[in-house]
Amino acid sequence: MLMLHRGDRVSDVARTLCCARSSVGRWINWFTLSGVAGLKSLPAGRSRRWPFEHICSLLRELVKHAPDDFGYQRSRWSTELLTIKINEITGFQ
Template sequence: MPIITSIPRNERRQMKKAIQKTRDKNYARRLTALLMLHEGSTVSHVSRTLHCSRSSVNRWVNWLTLYGLEGLKSLPAGRPAIWNLAPLLSVISFLLQHSPQHLGYLRSRWSLELITLKINEILNISLSQSTLYRYFCRAGIVWRRAAPTLKLPDPEYDEKMAKISEALSNASGEHPVLYEDEVDINL
């Protein structure tokens, strides 16, 4: 008594073509096992030939019966995504409509680090830069590298430079001029 129901000719042809073209060799192995069973091989012979257990062959027959050829395809590798980042799209679009300078930062463009920091601050979550990077790639969001930041001009710059010039002109051995980062040096 055959373990597998009769497979129509066009479906067998489709299976043979899939075996040749697929890059997923486990899928090809499952299809080969089912074709061997259809040709009259026993489950034990198929399992010995393909180096798999009899229970695996029986499971593949069950998958074919329940789901058809689609049920034999391999699942994607890795674990599924935990974060559902679709709700973040509105927050990200809001942030991208404004420059970081509108929100009190010195930068003229958004960087991945700055967007992550701002999203974590707004939504009180702990989203990493790599997660946001993967989401941007998946969502098709394109960005450029952040430009170097220029400080805003200091309104008291001229006064400060005048004081520094005066201090340097009056410098002597008794009254040396030191920069702030040199103050802790023991002379």
């Protein structure tokens, strides 16, 4: 934004920062709409649907049982199987 404010062209800013002109355009839009706050990074990824504590509680309950209690043909849990079961219960994918 400072480079643009001092009069640099969008293409010059993009070249200097090694990014696309469209990226500079997005920054301009964010700044125009929200000021400096619009330039702050958002947290990565989507937000969780279930609080972490609830997932931990569910995990503790699951490991009290063997996988074969739920119809799986295994005697021990693997991280993959726990993930599958948690996703099945919570509806996550």
